[in-house]
Amino acid sequence: MSSLRGRASAIAGVAPRAHARRAWRALPAQTPFVATVTLVAAVLVLLPMYHVAVSSVKGEHGISLDNYAQAFRTPRFVAAIGNSLLLAVLSSVTSMLLGTPITAGAP
Numbered sequence: 001m002s003s004l005r006g007r008a009s010a011i012a013g014v015a016p017r018a019h020a021r022r023a024w025r026a027l028p029a030q031t032p033f034v035a036t037v038t039l040v041a042a043v044l045v046l047l048p049m050y051h052v053a054v055s056s057v058k059g060e061h062g063i064s065l066d067n068y069a070q071a072f073r074t075p076r077f078v079a080a081i082g083n084s085l086l087l088a089v090l091s092s093v094t095s096m097l098l099g100t101p102i103t104a105g106a107p
Contacts, residue, residue: 056068
């Protein structure tokens with residue numbers, strides 16, 4: 001892959017490293033700030049999700065799915081899952097039924 005970039009740069013008459021330096025200078029000044037904010041946001045979102053996922057499969061004797069089995073034995077939990085699925089299906093169908101004719105008439 002890098003040899004292809006080198007060839008393309010050589011064809012264009014620019015050395016590959018000089019081209020990379022110019023491309024880095026062409027980035028907007030706020031790019032490091034945006035990258036830092038994105039990285040911090042990703043860590044703040046992904047670490048709690050990881051903790052929840054790991055905690056959900058921990059049992060008294062190691063890795064276990066007992067927590068899930070117990071949750072699915074609870075009638076309120078099963079009813080909540082059913083309500084969520086019903087709402088998801090109804091909202092998707094309603095969106096398709098309303099959105100398709102609207103977009104079909106768009107220029």
